[in-house]
Amino acid sequence: MKDLIRKLVEAIGPSGYEQAIRELIKEEVAPYADEIRVDAMGNLIVRKGQKREGGLRIMTAAHMDEIGVIATHIEEDGFVRFTTIGGVRPHTCLGGRVQFVNGVRGVIGGEKLDSMERVHSFDRLFIDVGATSKEDCPVKVGDVAAFERPFLDLGKRLVAKSMDDRIACAVQIEALRRLQTTPHEVYFVFSTQEEVGTRGAATAAFGIDPELGLSVDVTLTGDTPKGMKMAVALGKGPAIKVRDSGMLADPRVVRWMVEMAEKAHIPYQLEVLEAGSTDARAIQLTRAGVISGCLSIPCRYIHSPSEMVDYDDVQNAVSLLVALLSQPVNLA
Amino acid sequence: MDNIKDFLKQLISLPGLSGYEAPVREAIAEAWRPWVDEITVSPLGSLHALRRGQGPEPRPRLLIATHMDAIGMMVSQIVDGFIRITEVGGVDARILPGQPVIVHGRRDLPGVILQPAPRLLPPHLGEKSAIDMEYLFVDTGLPAEEVNALVRVGDLVSFAQPPLELTGETLAGHSLDNRASVAALTVCLEELQRRQHVWDVWAVATAQEEETLGGGFTSPFSVRPDLAIAVDVTFARGPGVNSDYRAFGLGKGPVLGWGPNIHPALFKVFKNLAERLDIPHAVEVMPRHSGTDAFAMQVVAEGIPTMVVSLPLRYMHTPVEVISLKDIQRAGHLLAEFITSLEADFLEKIRWED
Known part of the structure; x- marks a missing residue:
């Protein structure tokens, strides 16, 4: 199975x-x-x-x-701002990877942390898909993605x-x-x-x-x-x-x-x-x-x-x- | 009903938490049976009682919903023979410590809700603060092995305060929200015995209102009424809320709801009727969700014109809710008068202007 x-x-x-x-x-x-x-x-x-x-x-x-994310805005320098689909929480996002339905992959980064004690809200996170500008960004507003993480078989316990x-x-x-x-x-x-x-x-x-x-x-x-x-x-x-x-x-x-x-x-x-x-x-x-x-x-x-x-x-x-x-x- | 007080005391002495209404449902069915033509139970456990009108078929239908489920608690975990609880419906955890309860395990067990000493609680919970429900326990007095054998996760815990008659024709107890409205509908059904009415009347004791409005969403789908009324409780004036415009005088009559969950023409009919009959009443502005089955019923199937009639109640969602028996009688009478006033073409009169 x-x-x-x-x-x-x-x-x-x-x-x-x-x-x-x-x-x-x-x-x-x-x-x-x-x-x-x-x-x-x-x-x-x-x-x-x-x-x-x-x-x-x-x-x-x-x-x-x-659960997943949806692009809301593409910045001039190609960073993708996003909001959530379903119950995504920001503390699980930073450093994570996403895959868009159209196949594009990206990583989630954030603005500079003011304090290690405080988690960024979503409006201070973004997705970096490796683009250098809005023009060459392969993601458009409205494109949706889910988190990407390979299946992990720990024997008795399974992770995904x-x-x-x-x-x-x-x-x-x-x-x-x-x-x-x-x-x-x-x-x-x-x-x-x-x-x-x-x-x-x-x-x-x-x-x-x-x-x-x-x-x-x-x-x-x-x-x-x-x-x-x-x-x-x-x-x-x-x-x-x-x-x-x-x-x-x-x-x-x-x-x-x-x-x-x-x-x-x-x-x-x-x-x-x-x-x-x-x-x-x-x-x-x-x-x-x-x-x-x-x-x-x-x-x-x-x-x-x-x-x-x-x-x-x-x-x-x-x-x-x-x-x-x-x-x-x-x-x- | 000769003695609505005794009937209400019987109703609030029966369990029947949301989703588990069977005990109280049976008592209501027994009381209503002589006055109705048909009684059925919905898949969710709502009680549907049909009293046929005297008009020619097909008769228009009125559904009156009074939810019969009560708030309470449920076993969430058992730790060393002590029982952790979560709420069924909205329970104010501040009033729980010290309450007597019944744990409905393999057999009913009396218990008390206890609050651990401050030194045993997380530091953020000061000595003077109210304790969240997750830190409270129920003590049944039994050793751990017996508790483990008799109680399991998911068992119900209900309030065990007996009804208390206060002076001034008022009654204190738990579950008056909304068994008091069931009593009002009972008064109405009894009065209808002596009256003629054209419409079919579906008296419905709904299930799960406190959790999902489950009865409100589902019962009208099978009954398909032309009009629906929710009878529920609202906040009565009391200490600290005497001058609040959102609270209503205890013993000063039923309260008529007004807002988006209520059909304006239906409201007007009720208002005029109460004035004509000299029934004291008040009007409650319900700007959003009415907090009653009407919210659900209004949008069932193709939509239903709905009305909310409320009984003022003090200390809602505590084991010492206080209700006025006079308000119950008056609300029942107002409903019966409304039913007898319904003519075959009533729906034409409340149609939206094009």
Whole structure:
């Protein structure tokens, strides 16, 4: 699965500009899908199975987009000023590298630091693409880029700039491959624009009109020195979301996921996340409301260029997703 | 309802935190059942009760939303048998230390919220400052092994203060936001038994208002009402806010919302009705998000003309919210009068001028 992960995390696809990653995922899922379509928002919607007795119409969503930057102004001497797409924070930027959708690469520099104690805000950072003037700058206002950082395989732990949420894309692809039979009509959605407000999942859910919705996304952890006070840790299994700051998982879904994990002897953790939300928020509020939950992959340093997950957690997330989707759902 | 006070005391004694409304939903359904024709529960857990009108079909529909979910807390971590908490809905951490609570674990456990001694807290938290929720704990009195066996991350923690009747027909307690409005809608439904009305009335107790306005976004999508009213609480005058124009007299009647979430013609109808019936009332300017389900309902599907009717409440989002029972009765009566005044062609009268 590591080759697949490498391929996915190294692709460039900031919110709204998911074409390259979509094509890549399309190739991976094509041999296993019963139906593939792309909706107006660019969501890649992959159906597997047909609703049979005891089955449901289920949507799972992993977002393809990643955080990034967009050029706002080119200076006379060729430096590119930029603003953010999604939750990029300035302290993760200085010295980093970016790759534009058009292939241009650059490094992030900053104006002279007044104090080592104070981080520059974005208006004092710029991208240097090696240009010497506005005229020879290969970047135009409006060009978008994502962070560039090669995939790092530390054995048990994996690091990349876009584990959020390509690792979940990998989990969905792998689950699709392994899902032999299902009583359900499962729509694996590779959604767009999650990082700018769970926008792709909203339209995908409206179109699919699912009876049950799950997002697959990363969650923060509390297992680093003097870090957040949070019960989730890397390596203790995928997390079953109880709540995050944007949604309350349906208690029936939480119960069902816990039961299935225990039955299949898959380690799991319960997640209460105090910052951030996922596509499940959008799915839950679709139409007359959708019973929704979220399967999370614990991830350190989210929204930095070095997001870290545990490979066992990833594989266990696949196993749990397959277990959840291959049998009738009991929400009693 | 003969004794709205007892019913309200029952409602606020039941848990039913956002997303977990089942206990209070069942009590509301039981109270409403004799007065409505159909009761269903939405995928998100909102209670939909339909009382059919007497007009010819197809009848126009009115949806009245009162959110039934309550604020509270949730277990975020367990450390040496002590429980860390996070909020469900907006909880003011300043009032938490010393509160009695119930931890809804494998079984319900009484507990108290404690604040560690200043020397155990980070230096930036002075002896006199309020402590952020992340530093507070719940103590159940049980040894760590038992806590670990009975409690897990994600379990709910609710306030355990019993309702307290104050003098002057007022009631103090937690969850009066927004169970007091559920009581007002109950008064309205009861009054409708003795009245004729043309329109179908959908009494809805919404879920998740305090977190996502979830019920407000989803219930109108299935009901598709022609009009929608949110009944919620607003700030009552009290210590320090007696002269504030954004606060309203406790016991001085319901408050009519005015602002972008409210259809101006619908507001006018309510205002004229309250004046004609001599129901004391006030007007609240809601310049932005009304902070109610109306914000969500207004933009569901093709859009819905919405109205906000509020009950003045003191000490909102604390376990000692104070409400006037008279305001509940008056709001219920005003809603019932509005419903009976609705004629089949009412929508024509509130149409935007072209």
